[in-house]
Amino acid sequence: MQFQFSIPSQVTFGSGCSKNIGQVLAEMSLSKVLFVYDQGVKQAGIVDKILSYLKDSNIQAIEFSNVVPNPPDTILQEGAELAKSENVEALVAVGGGSSIDAAKAINILVTNPGPINQYDGINTVKYPTKPLIAIPTTSGTGSEVTNVTVITDTTRQKKMVIAGRYCGADVALVDPELTIGLPPAITASTGLDALTHAIESYVSNFASVPSEINSLKAIELIYNNIEEAYKNGSNIGARTNMLLGSMLAGYAFNSALLGVVHAIAHPLSVYCGLPHGVANAATLPYCMEFNARAEKVQSRNKDIARAMGINVEGLSDAEASVKAVEEVKALSKRLQIPSLSELGVKREQFEILAEATLREEVSIMANPTKVTKEDILNILEIAYSGVESIVNKY
Numbered sequence: 001m002q003f004q005f006s007i008p009s010q011v012t013f014g015s016g017c018s019k020n021i022g023q024v025l026a027e028m029s030l031s032k033v034l035f036v037y038d039q040g041v042k043q044a045g046i047v048d049k050i051l052s053y054l055k056d057s058n059i060q061a062i063e064f065s066n067v068v069p070n071p072p073d074t075i076l077q078e079g080a081e082l083a084k085s086e087n088v089e090a091l092v093a094v095g096g097g098s099s100i101d102a103a104k105a106i107n108i109l110v111t112n113p114g115p116i117n118q119y120d121g122i123n124t125v126k127y128p129t130k131p132l133i134a135i136p137t138t139s140g141t142g143s144e145v146t147n148v149t150v151i152t153d154t155t156r157q158k159k160m161v162i163a164g165r166y167c168g169a170d171v172a173l174v175d176p177e178l179t180i181g182l183p184p185a186i187t188a189s190t191g192l193d194a195l196t197h198a199i200e201s202y203v204s205n206f207a208s209v210p211s212e213i214n215s216l217k218a219i220e221l222i223y224n225n226i227e228e229a230y231k232n233g234s235n236i237g238a239r240t241n242m243l244l245g246s247m248l249a250g251y252a253f254n255s256a257l258l259g260v261v262h263a264i265a266h267p268l269s270v271y272c273g274l275p276h277g278v279a280n281a282a283t284l285p286y287c288m289e290f291n292a293r294a295e296k297v298q299s300r301n302k303d304i305a306r307a308m309g310i311n312v313e314g315l316s317d318a319e320a321s322v323k324a325v326e327e328v329k330a331l332s333k334r335l336q337i338p339s340l341s342e343l344g345v346k347r348e349q350f351e352i353l354a355e356a357t358l359r360e361e362v363s364i365m366a367n368p369t370k371v372t373k374e375d376i377l378n379i380l381e382i383a384y385s386g387v388e389s390i391v392n393k394y
């Protein structure tokens, strides 16, 4: 047996734990930070809350608020220049994966030469970065615990996956209370991104015992809580389980990597502007169905069905696998995930999307079955029509 597994961030988990941000920084003897976020998190009232905690602890916060979804390479240099000119000692990111990833990339550029594009790949960052504290506000990416930052290369039209050394947060304050106000449609799509991380890491060619344990627990937590969090966002129990599930899925895919869903989702964001969670959610069931043609995936899907609480007693691997896929389809339907056509994707874009998918080498390599251009075109065609969804809420 051989595997690699790492957990980069030191985690504090629990309702209200983001209040400790000042104390955490003080314990590290840090008193001036670059504070990175986007406008949605500001409007949700979360930024002002964290700023008040920082102020109470006499921490000086230099604000960088230019983050946008699927953060592009073009916004980072400005953040890094601000951090350098203000001589900040650390960075604090509050928000979803976009804010956390933007902070990770800015952090790289504070101590390493730009442009960021030269670091696309694994273990490419040379010099150590400053301390980074991540405070997630979506239950989706797991970026608070992964050694990964995903940045859009606007020239090459590609989502770069910059991973490995110096690409993680040092500390994660994982506070379910901050996810209470996440709107239903974003709860559904980011939650299905987390479910995708758990499922893809479980069937990945690089899965190992520690990643599998985290994948299965994440599937159980997310599957059993996503609908309640979607319908009743103020249920703190459901929100807690969603955030725990997305974090455990982050532990899993950080080492086991992902698969064909993410390989398709990245071009869907770049060429069609879809938010990351939406792109994954709209293609997950069809990619599962595609991979399930392989026997080794069928037995894995049986475990996934069990983790979702489906009774698979007496069923063959193939039969249980069908149940798992059908249940993920039904879940997408209940969460009103739109089809690709409803999301504005055009059939004329399929060629370019399929070619770009094949260039997502890491996810294609980790996927448990071989994927051809024809296969991707087929998956896109099915996701184009989609499960019966009602309105485009995204």
Ligand SMILES: NC(=O)c1ccc[n+]([C@@H]2O[C@H](COP(=O)([O-])OP(=O)(O)OC[C@H]3O[C@@H](n4cnc5c(N)ncnc54)[C@H](O)[C@@H]3O)[C@@H](O)[C@H]2O)c1
Binding pocket: 038, 039, 040, 041, 044, 046, 068, 069, 070, 071, 095, 096, 097, 098, 099, 101, 137, 138, 140, 141, 142, 143, 146, 147, 148, 149, 150, 159, 178, 179, 180, 181, 182, 183, 186, 190, 193, 276, 277
């Ligand atoms: N680094 C990693 O390990 C990793 C893994 C998967 C995905 N990603 C990347 O992360 C990005 C997506 O992150 P995301 O899905 O978390 O979405 P996001 O950060 O883009 O946030 C989505 C929207 O929700 C809003 N929002 C966030 N929290 C909120 C809250 N509590 N209340 C109200 N509104 C809130 C944001 O302002 C934004 O408008 C993509 O770029 C994706 O590629 C990174």
Ligand SMILES: [Zn+2]
Binding pocket: 141, 193, 194, 196, 197, 262, 276, 280
């Ligand atoms: Zn993802």
